[in-house]
Amino acid sequence: MTRIAESTVRRLSHYYRVLEEVEAEGGRLISSHRLAQREGITSAQVRKDLSYFGSFGRRGLGYNVVHLRHEIRWILGLDRRWRVALVGAGNIGTALLSYRGFAQQGFEVTAVFDRDPSRVGQRVGDLVVQDVSRLAAVAAEQAFDMGVIATTLASAQQVADALVAAGVRGILNFAPRKLFVPAHVALRTVDMAVELESLSFALSQARGPRRRVPGRGGSGGGR
Amino acid sequence: MTRIAESTVRRLSHYYRVLEEVEAEGGRLISSHRLAQREGITSAQVRKDLSYFGSFGRRGLGYNVVHLRHEIRWILGLDRRWRVALVGAGNIGTALLSYRGFAQQGFEVTAVFDRDPSRVGQRVGDLVVQDVSRLAAVAAEQAFDMGVIATTLASAQQVADALVAAGVRGILNFAPRKLFVPAHVALRTVDMAVELESLSFALSQARGPRRRVPGRGGSGGGR
Numbered sequence: 001m002t003r004i005a006e007s008t009v010r011r012l013s014h015y016y017r018v019l020e021e022v023e024a025e026g027g028r029l030i031s032s033h034r035l036a037q038r039e040g041i042t043s044a045q046v047r048k049d050l051s052y053f054g055s056f057g058r059r060g061l062g063y064n065v066v067h068l069r070h071e072i073r074w075i076l077g078l079d080r081r082w083r084v085a086l087v088g089a090g091n092i093g094t095a096l097l098s099y100r101g102f103a104q105q106g107f108e109v110t111a112v113f114d115r116d117p118s119r120v121g122q123r124v125g126d127l128v129v130q131d132v133s134r135l136a137a138v139a140a141e142q143a144f145d146m147g148v149i150a151t152t153l154a155s156a157q158q159v160a161d162a163l164v165a166a167g168v169r170g171i172l173n174f175a176p177r178k179l180f181v182p183a184h185v186a187l188r189t190v191d192m193a194v195e196l197e198s199l200s201f202a203l204s205q206a207r208g209p210r211r212r213v214p215g216r217g218g219s220g221g222g223r
Numbered sequence: 224m225t226r227i228a229e230s231t232v233r234r235l236s237h238y239y240r241v242l243e244e245v246e247a248e249g250g251r252l253i254s255s256h257r258l259a260q261r262e263g264i265t266s267a268q269v270r271k272d273l274s275y276f277g278s279f280g281r282r283g284l285g286y287n288v289v290h291l292r293h294e295i296r297w298i299l300g301l302d303r304r305w306r307v308a309l310v311g312a313g314n315i316g317t318a319l320l321s322y323r324g325f326a327q328q329g330f331e332v333t334a335v336f337d338r339d340p341s342r343v344g345q346r347v348g349d350l351v352v353q354d355v356s357r358l359a360a361v362a363a364e365q366a367f368d369m370g371v372i373a374t375t376l377a378s379a380q381q382v383a384d385a386l387v388a389a390g391v392r393g394i395l396n397f398a399p400r401k402l403f404v405p406a407h408v409a410l411r412t413v414d415m416a417v418e419l420e421s422l423s424f425a426l427s428q429a430r431g432p433r434r435r436v437p438g439r440g441g442s443g444g445g446r
Contacts, residue, residue, distance in 0.1 A: 178262050
């Protein structure tokens with residue numbers, strides 16, 4: 001398959017969701033115009049994106065909804081299950097386990113790890129938290145496809161290294177830190193804390209300055 | 224206060240997290256070099272970012288950890304509570320309510336809405352799900368600072384419009400759709416589905432083509 005740009009993959013996610021909607025409403029055909037809707041994408045871009053995967057549409061008629069949804073589902077790898085190791089059984093980790101969309105998209109958490117002795121042995125959902133030192137041993141049994149990092153900032157890189165050593169091919173990172181992984185491992189980051197803080201920053205601007213800024217350039221010079 | 228770029232705000236989030244760590248470890252002073260650590264930021268960038276807010280550091284000594292953390296906490300608006308209306312009591316919505324980090328960062332969900340009659344009246348956490356038609360009336364009582372959209376793609380824009388009409392100044396959107404809001408409303412998006420699909424796409428590439436691509440250009444032309 002041709003190398004597909006990340007931006008194309010993200011648009012495919014969008015098309016997939018529109019197709020799900022239209023299929024649920026009973027629609028059978030969809031135009032490139034409708035697929036482009038609301039995303040600031042042109043119809044021409046839609047047709048170009050879909051042309052990578054063969055010719056799904058018929059000029060003037062549009063695309064077959066069920067067929068195109070199945071094709072994109074396959075392209076995005078949503079037709080299979082991925083075995084996932086979750087590292088970090090704190091706030092985000094337990095919220096993720098309760099997020100059914102995660103499993104619905106094929107990401108099946110088959111083991112949970114934490115380094116905190118007070119969490120190890122606890123039950124979360126259907127799983128029992130294991131000590132993170134057992135990661136390699138459990139990976140040898142379960143052959144994880146990917147790992148989810150929901151640990152503190154401080155241990156995130158160490159956990160990423162352990163997951164890579166355990167053979168995962170993808171990492172979903174919820175720790176607000178840039179991680180380094182080898183080129184053969186896919187890394188995606190969901191940075192909820194940064195979005196929240198960016199929002200509270202924006203909302204705070206209305207209240208005006210706390211005090212007068214006591215001059216510029218103390219330790220770093222002006223702008 | 225000077226207009227601060229979004230990229231600066233995101234770096235402040237990072238500095239804040241490093242400061243929390245260092246403070247927890249008992250550190251009292253921190254260098255711009257340590258603050259820059261691992262984010263691909265230069266020390267000069269750190270000093271420039273912090274100079275917007277006055278002179279916190281002393282050359283050669285570094286920044287006072289407690290003082291700087293408090294300043295950034297205030298700048299990011301993390302020192303106060305925001306009243307939040309959550310719209311959508313499905314998978315993401317209920318996971319969010321169980322995510323304690325949300326409340327810890329000052330975002331207090333004070334009302335939950337859904338349009339699904341089977342969900343209205345149900346208890347989630349400490350709250351009872353209300354019909355989304357009551358949004359304006361409840362907003363008049365509670366004066367929400369912001370809204371969280373955890374609905375389906377189809378209703379997300381309508382919910383955003385209702386939240387704006389109800390007077391929120393910020394929206395955190397979990398629906399995988401581009402939303403339109405007036406300039407005075409801050410909008411941030413956490414697109415977990417797209418990250419997940421991008422990851423499953425990357426992992427799927429190893430398995431090779433499903434079948435031969437039946438030619439290019441059917442409906443949209445090749446590249």
